[in-house]
Amino acid sequence: MRYPTAISDLLGFRITAVGPGTASVEVTVDAAALHGNQQGTLHGGFLTELADAAIGTxxxxxxxxxxxxxxxxxxxxxxxxxxxxxxxxxxxPSHSGRTITHYVCDVLREDGKAVANVTSTMMTLRGEGAAGR
Incomplete structure (x- = not known):
């Protein structure tokens, strides 16, 4: 596992827990100063990237x-x-196969309330498919 990745370092993501097939990643956000969208709330792409970082980890x-x-x-x-x-x-993981694994990721506020639910499918690459990655 390579960590921090360049994008995680840039965005201030921190790994808080890692286990077999699981991970938790946290970040401190401020929509007004840095992470906001046109409506003044946290940008959805940022939330998705946070979940993607946890799933990839x-x-x-x-x-x-x-x-x-x-x-x-x-x-x-x-x-x-x-x-x-x-x-x-x-x-x-919600389902783990030899090549394809489905993940669920809950993004929570400090009070434990869910902000977003994210699902993703990962494909494990082997042999020539994994070369150079």
Whole structure:
């Protein structure tokens, strides 16, 4: 596992927990100063990137030496707005196969309320498919 990745370092993401196939990543946000959209709330793309970082970190714990992985899809459902505070993304597999693994990730505020639910599918690459990645 390579961490921090360049994007995680740039965005201030911090790993708070890692287990086999699971990960939690947190970040402190301020929509007015740095992370906002046109409506003045936290940008949905930022929330999706936070979840993607947690999911990628979770999947990196189950790939073997010589293997790599890639995202096939990602879908975010936004539940409530955020202006500032610390968010934590908790990723876990909902189904694990040899090549394809489906993940769910809950992004929570400090008070434990969900901000977004994100699902993603990861594909493990082997052999020539993993070369150079």
């Amino acid at each position: 979770a999947h990196s714990t189950v790939v073997a030496a010589g293997e790599s992985f890639t995202s096939i899809d990602i879908r975010a459902t936004f539940l409530r707005p955020v202006w500032r505070g610390t968010l934590t993304a908790h990723a876990r």
